[in-house]
Amino acid sequence: MTDSATGELRLSAGPDVTGVYEEKRSRFLAVMRRCDDEAAARDLIADLRRAHPDARHHCSAFLVDVPGSSRIERSNDDGEPSGTAGTPMLEVLRGSGLTGVGVVVVRWFGGTKLGAGGLARAYGAAVSAAIEQAWRDGRVVEVLRTPAWRADVDHALAGGLEGAVRAAGARVLGVEYGTRVALTVAGDIDVLGPILATRSSGGVDWQPAGVATTENAASRRDMES
Structure with missing residues (x-):
């Protein structure tokens, strides 16, 4: 135990935060939620699959800190080419400084293939849009222990x-x-x-x-x- 306060950034409790990115008529909806454990992150993924069964992909990434253990980091491309969805989403989460957070990007295909680079940029941009919305809405909090x-x-x-x-x-x-x-x-x-x-x-x-x-x-x- 340290003698001084330690802090981390999280989403405050409340409704999901969303961000949208569109590219060549493909629509990418990012839905971000505070997840204090892995079960909550899995619930987010299941919720989005139920909410948008018509979408082609439900890609995901989450960061969860486990007390007394190491951080859990997971990502999933959900049928997109390997490394073009979940990985760039996870990289954006890491770069944001947030922890205890999960995000699902739901994609509706617009009829034009974006290529590996285009997909990676689009999925990352959707997550970035959700993070920007969280800051604008005052939903980012510093948790001090x-x-x-x-x-x-x-x-x-x-x-x-x-x-x-x-x-x-x-x-x-x-x-x-x-x-x-x-x-x-x-x-x-x-x-x-x-x-x-x-x-x-x-x-x-x-x-x-x-x-x-x-x-x-x-x-x-x-x-x-």
């Missing part, structure tokens, strides 16, 4: 400690009153440690209490700086 800490202190110390923690920019997650006061906070232990040590004269230490997760609207300007 911050170490949480708990300290059991005397009632006489609790109020002052809570105020000092808030003043230092840490987040108070909970205060439980009993024979002692259990204060749970999220923040940098290098900042929190000295505060508690000073107020308790070194008699109390912070104990790990998991990880606190928050979601805030992401700014593309911040991501590019």
Whole structure:
């Protein structure tokens, strides 16, 4: 566990995000959804097959982070020439910085073959259009995971400690009153440690209490700086 917050970009919970690209009368509809696990990504693919049974192809790509394990990355060309659909879609997702996301591009054939290069550009462009729409709609969020800490202190110390923690920019997650006061906070232990040590004269230490997760609207300007 690290002592400082770590962040990642995701879609906020909500309706699917779409993007459309057309080339030589072929229509490419990208449908993107937040997927917190592989099952959710598989559900997205199944949903789009049911919703658009008349389409020739339902190509897909997804990125899912598994806690305590490596990222799962999958793509599928669904009948298009190998490497012309799922792979470029996955590359666009990787380049976007998003994770925990799945996308399906539904293609209706327009009667003119696009060639391998044209297909790759079209599938990638459809995914890019969906990502741009997500930014315009304010659907991209930064998920911050911050170490949480708990300290059991005397009632006489609790109020002052809570105020000092808030003043230092840490987040108070909970205060439980009993024979002692259990204060749970999220923040940098290098900042929190000295505060508690000073107020308790070194008699109390912070104990790990998991990880606190928050979601805030992401700014593309911040991501590019």
